[in-house]
Every structure is written in C-alpha cells, then in structure tokens.
Amino acid sequence: xxxxxxxxxxxxxxxxxxxxxxxxxxxxxxxxxxxxxxxxxxxxxxxxxxxxxxxxxxxxxxxxxxxxxxxxxxxxxxxxxxxxxxxxxxxxxxxxxxxxxxxxxxxxxxxxxxxxxxxxxxxxxxxxxxxxxxxxxxxxxxxxxxxxxxxxxxxxxxxxxxxxxxxxxxxxxxxxxxxxxxxxxxxxxxxxxxxxxxxxxxxxxxxxxxxxxxxxxxxxxxxxxxxxxxxxxxxxxxxxxxxxxxxxxxx
Amino acid sequence: xxxxxxxxxxxxxxxxxxxxxxxxxxxxxxxxxxxxxxxxxxxxxxxxxxxxxxxxxxxxxxxxxxxxxxxxxxxxxxxxxxxxxxxxxxxxxxxxxxxxxxxxxxxxxxxxxxxxxxxxxxxxxxxxxxxxxxxxxxxxxxxxxxxxxxxxxxxxxxxxxxxxxxxxxxxxxxxxxxxxxxxxxxxxxxxxxxxxxxxxxxx
Numbered sequence: 420x421x422x423x424x425x426x427x428x429x430x431x432x433x434x435x436x437x438x439x440x441x442x443x444x445x446x447x448x449x450x451x452x453x454x455x456x457x458x459x460x461x462x463x464x465x466x467x468x469x470x471x472x473x474x475x476x477x478x479x480x481x482x483x484x485x486x487x488x489x490x491x492x493x494x495x496x497x498x499x500x501x502x503x504x505x506x507x508x509x510x511x512x513x514x515x516x517x518x519x520x521x522x523x524x525x526x527x528x529x530x531x532x533x534x535x536x537x538x539x540x541x542x543x544x545x546x547x548x549x550x551x552x553x554x555x556x557x558x559x560x561x562x563x564x565x566x567x568x569x570x571x572x573x574x575x576x577x578x579x580x581x582x583x584x585x586x587x588x589x590x591x592x593x594x595x596x597x598x599x600x601x602x603x604x605x606x607x608x609x610x611x612x613x614x615x616x617x618x619x620x621x622x623x624x625x626x627x628x629x630x631x632x633x634x635x636x637x638x639x640x641x642x643x644x645x646x647x648x649x650x651x652x653x654x655x656x657x658x659x660x661x662x663x664x665x666x667x668x669x670x
Numbered sequence: 671x672x673x674x675x676x677x678x679x680x681x682x683x684x685x686x687x688x689x690x691x692x693x694x695x696x697x698x699x700x701x702x703x704x705x706x707x708x709x710x711x712x713x714x715x716x717x718x719x720x721x722x723x724x725x726x727x728x729x730x731x732x733x734x735x736x737x738x739x740x741x742x743x744x745x746x747x748x749x750x751x752x753x754x755x756x757x758x759x760x761x762x763x764x765x766x767x768x769x770x771x772x773x774x775x776x777x778x779x780x781x782x783x784x785x786x787x788x789x790x791x792x793x794x795x796x797x798x799x800x801x802x803x804x805x806x807x808x809x810x811x812x813x814x815x816x817x818x819x820x821x822x823x824x825x826x827x828x829x830x831x832x833x834x835x836x837x838x839x840x841x842x843x844x845x846x847x848x849x850x851x852x853x854x855x856x857x858x859x860x861x862x863x864x865x866x867x868x869x870x871x872x873x
Contacts, residue, residue, distance in 0.1 A: 423792045423836070463860045465793055466815075489687045494815055494858045514683030516817075516858065538679070539717035541789045541817045585789060616787050638787055 424669045425465040425639035426629060428646040428659065429620050430455060432471040432499065435483055439643050441596030443548070443564035446472070449647050449655045452483065456490040462659040464493055468519065468588065468620075468641055470546075471499030472563055475522055479506060481513065488514030496544055498588075502526075504533040511538050519588060521546035522561040525568055525575075528582055535583030544618075545579030546588040547572050549605055557605060564592045572605065573612045580613045587613060588641070591621035598624025598644050603635040610636030626660060626668050633669060672871060673708035675735075676700040677725040679715050679751070688857040692864055694871040702734045710871070711735070711744055714857075715751030719775065719820070720763035722751050732768060739770050745848045746770070747870050753844065753851030754822055762820050771846050772825035778818070780837025789819040794854065796832040796842050804831065804843070804850055804869050812862040814842075814854035821853065 430452065431438050437455055438446040452469070459467060469487065471479060479500045487495065491514075498519025501507055507518045518538075524531050524545055535543045548560050549572045559570040568575075576587050589609050591602040601622045610617040616638030623629055623642035632640040649656035660668075672689060676682055676698040689696040689712075696712075699705045713735070715722050726732050738744045748756045757773030759766055767774075780786035793813045798805055814834075821840035824830050834842035834853070844851040850870065856863030 423786070423794070425792050460860070463813075485683070488683050491684070492688065492691070492858065492860050492864070494817075494855070512683060514687060516684075537717075541791060541819070542716060586791065614787060616791060639792070 423638075424633055425618070426660065426665055427466045427468055427618065427639060427641040428459060428464060429468040429470065429641040429643050430647070431643065432469055432480070432483070433473040435480065437647070438472070439596060439647055440472070443592050443595055450657070453486055453490055455657055456487055458657045459659065460490065460492050463662070464659050466493055466639075467491060467495040469495060469497050470519065471497075474500030475562055476500065479510065481509060484510065484515060485513045498544070498546055502530070504530065504537060507534040508537055511542065517542050517544050517585075519544040519546045520584075521548065524579065524582075525559070525561050525570075528578070531579060531582035531584055535585070540583050540585035543584050544586050544588050545576070545582075545584030546590065547575055547579070547609075548590045548592055549602070550592040551602065551605070560592060573608050576609045576613050576617075580615050584615065586616040586618060586638070588618045588620060594622025596644055597622055600624065600628045601632045601635070601637075603631055606632055606637050607635040610638070626664065630668050672696045672710045672712055673699040673705065674712045674714060675705065675731065677722070677729055677731060679717055679722060679725060682714060685712065685714050685749070685857040688864060688867060689871075692868045692871060694868070700729065702730050705731055705734045705738065708738060708744060711738065711746040712870075713746060713748045713752035713755065715749065715755060716817070717751060718762060719751065719754060719760040719767075720765045722755050723763070723765040723767065726755070726768075735768055736770065739849060743848045745870070745873050746850065748851035749857075750818060750853060750855055753853055754820060756844070756849060756851050757822060760820055770849050771829060771844065773822050773829065773844065775820040776823055777820055778836060778840065786837045789817055790836045791817045794834045794836065794842070796834050798832045798843075799830050802831050802845050803873050804845060804866065806869050807865050808862060812865075814852075814856065814859040814862055816842075816854045818853055822851065
C-alpha cells in the first residue's frame with residue numbers, strides 16, 4: 420500500500436521565481452525553481468506540481484517549463500494560464516506529464532476533454548480551489564481565489580471526471596499556507612464522490628497531516644510550506660521526508 | 671545511438687533528457703527512412719491504444735518497426751503504451767497491435783481492493799521472474815513510476831521478466847529475445863529509471 424501514496428511538493432511560480440502564499444494571498448519569494456527541482460531530484464520525490472499563479476490570463480512560461488522538464492527526473496504537472504489544447508500539446512511535448520486545468524475548465528469545460536484526447540485522461544488534472552464560508556458552506560473559486568463560481572465542489576469534481584480529468588487536485592483556500600492540517604471533511608466528501616484519484620493540497624504542516632489526508636480518502640497528498648519552510652520562523656529550506664519515514668507513515 | 675520513435679504522442683522531451691543524462695546518444699525518428707537506419711529503438715507512448723496504433727500507421731511506421739525488430743533483430747524497448755503496442759491488441763481498442771509478441775492488454779481491475787483507483791498512478795516495485803541484462807543493478811528496493819489503465823498479459827509466461835502489484839499482480843517488464851517492454855516510465859523514475867535505460871543502452 421505504502422508505495423501507492425504519492426507525496427507531492429506543490430510549488431507556486433510567479434514571474435519565474437518560486438513563491439509561497441497564505442490563503443492564496445501575501446506571496447513570499449522562496450527561491451529559484453530550477454534549483455528546487457535539483458534538490459527534489461536528489462531527494463527522489465514522488466512527483467512535483469508547479470502552479471504559475473501569475474499566469475492566469477497569460478500564456479504559460481514555456482521557456483522556464485522546458486528548463487524544469489529537462490531537470491526533473493520525476494513526473495511533474497503544470498498549471499497556470501493553459502486555455503487551449505495547443506498550449507497543452509506544447510507542454511506535453513516539452514516533457515510536462517500532466518496539465519492542470521482550473522479557471523479555464525470552468526470557463527470552457529470542453530477543454531478538459533480536448534486535453535484528455537491529446538494525451539489520455541491520466542495527463543489531465545482537474546484542479547479545484549475551494550473556499551469555506553462562515554457557515555461552513557463550500558464553494559469553488561477560480562482566478563486564483565478571486566472569483567466565486569457558486570458551485571459545489573463535489574458536483575464540479577464529478578463533472579470534471581465525466582469530462583475526462585484523470586485526477587482531481589483539491590485545494591482548500593482557507594487552509595493554504597496555514598500548516599494547520601487539511602480540510603478533511605472536504606477531502607472526504609469529494610474523494611467519496613469520484614472514482615479518479617484525489618490529491619489533497621492546502622494546510623499540511625506535518626507528516627501526521629499527510630496521513631490524515633490519506634485516511635480521509637485522498638489518493639495522494641501535496642503540500643507547499645511543509646517542503647519549503649523549516650522551523651517556527653519559517654526559514655526557507657527545501658526538504659522532503661526520508662523514504663523510510665514515508666513508508667512508516669503509510670504502513 | 672538510440673532512436674526514439676516520434677509518432678506524435680507526447681513526452682519525448684523527458685525521455686531524450688534522461689537518455690542524455692545516461693550519456694547515450696539519442697535521436698528522434700519520425701519517418702520510415704529514419705527508422706530504417708536505427709540500431710536500437712525506444713517506442714514511448716502515452717494515451718489510448720488505438721490512438722497510438724493509428725499514429726504509427728499514418729506515419730507508415732508499422733511495417734518498418736516489424737522488419738527492424740523481427741528480421742534485423744534490432745533491440746526495442748517499449749515504454750508504457752509503447753510496451754502495450756508490442757502485443758497483438760487490447761481490450762481498450764479495436765486495432766491490431768504491432769504483433770511483435772504474443773500478448774494482449776486487459777483493463778486493470780483492482781476492484782475488491784477498496785480504494786485502489788484506475789488509472790494506476792504512482793510508484794511501484796518490480797519482482798523479477800528471471801535475470802536479464804535489462805535489470806542489472808536493480809533490486810527489490812528500486813521504484814518506478816506507473817501511469818496506466820491497462821496491463822499486458824503474455825500468452826507465453828517465458829516472456830514475463832518482472833511483475834508488479836496493484837491490487838493483484840500484473841506484468842510490468844517483458845523480454846522476448848531482442849524485444850523488451852516496461853509498463854512504467856523509466857524517464858520519470860529517478861536513478862532507477864536511469865539504470866534501466868543505461869542497461870538497455872548496453873544491450
């Protein structure tokens with residue numbers, strides 16, 4: 420079982436640099452993406468996700484992604500600014516394994532199917548950013564958490580699956596950057612409703628949190644802060660758990 | 671020199687990058703003429719079985735591949751969908767495969783194992799059935815990255831080089847003479863994939 424649980428650093432790009440946000444806000448520069456990939460190669464991470472939070476409404480930074488692809492000896496997914504099948508095709512040709520669709524999937528649901536037709540469902544990740552309001556109601560937000568779609572995450576996840584997404588990247592805006600744990604209720608409700616893998620992201624601050632995400636139905640667990648910050652003063656330090664610790668964790 | 675078949679299915683970038691890291695010369699080949707000059711072939715591939723076979727057929731590569739492998743005995747390594755295409759067909763599609771091996775693909779059915787989902791996406795280990803130059807320096811601790819919904823079933827059990835497990839065992843590495851196939855992605859499997867590609871380069 421242990422090997423089937425992927426533990427994925429989820430790295431945010433902005434203007435060619437790596438950043439980290441808190442609740443999708445106050446982004447802080449944490450380093451150079453290529454350098455990070457090299458470190459993650461050495462640590463033999465399961466997979467990487469890069470999300471360019473400055474790319475919505477713009478083209479992906481193909482040049483940077485080509486550099487990342489040539490350095491990455493693990494599968495990696497990219498999201499940000501992908502609005503056409505042609506762009507997805509170009510990303511696959513560069514060596515990106517999976518294309519992550521979020522805002523564009525809401526605007527143009529067909530895009531999910533079109534990208535799945537190019538490279539298969541397993542190469543399309545439907546990304547859902549969810550905000551919980553003060554009444555604990557969930558809603559899907561797009562455009563980097565700036566626009567409320569007034570849509571139920573469970574229904575949207577099922578629709579993404581039907582459209583051809585091979586997995587769901589399920590992010591909690593409320594938990595992002597807090598390192599206080601995933602939104603377990605959200606993970607549970609979405610992963611119980613779809614048959615494709617759900618990757619949880621947003622809030623993990625410890626190995627125990629990763630385990631909780633899996634126990635609540637996530638097929639894989641992703642995190643940002645956990646792998647780029649160290650200590651209570653949040654010094655930038657790229658880390659990844661030892662293999663044996665992960666195996667112990669998911670035993 | 672390794673010729674990596676470029677038939678319009680994505681992801682040659684990472685394969686070429688990994689081969690260059692291995693230190694072996696590699697080139698993309700996309701036409702019959704280019705393929706005809708190959709001394710060692712990698713057939714990559716992701717996506718649907720029929721899409722892959724149609725793409726090979728449209729480019730006129732099927733007969734050349736068969737001739738290179740069956741007559742000229744050029745070593746070939748099929749990767750992921752590329753491995754599945756080596757056989758005679760798949761539950762996933764209608765088209766005939768390359769017919770280089772007596773094998774066909776079936777859908778993964780990990781039902782009854784609760785939460786295991788298809789596609790199988792993730793890292794797995796391999797249990798070898800016999801020794802092979804392809805698996806030198808690889809052991810039970812080696813990990814490989816899998817993304818697939820179908821798996822190869824060999825008619826001749828002798829062709830099975832290693833199996834992996836996802837709910838139940840499936841064939842993850844095949845070898846029949848000069849024909850090799852891996853269900854996982856060596857180009858995305860860190861030093862383990864690097865070692866496997868290096869082994870193939872040395873065969």
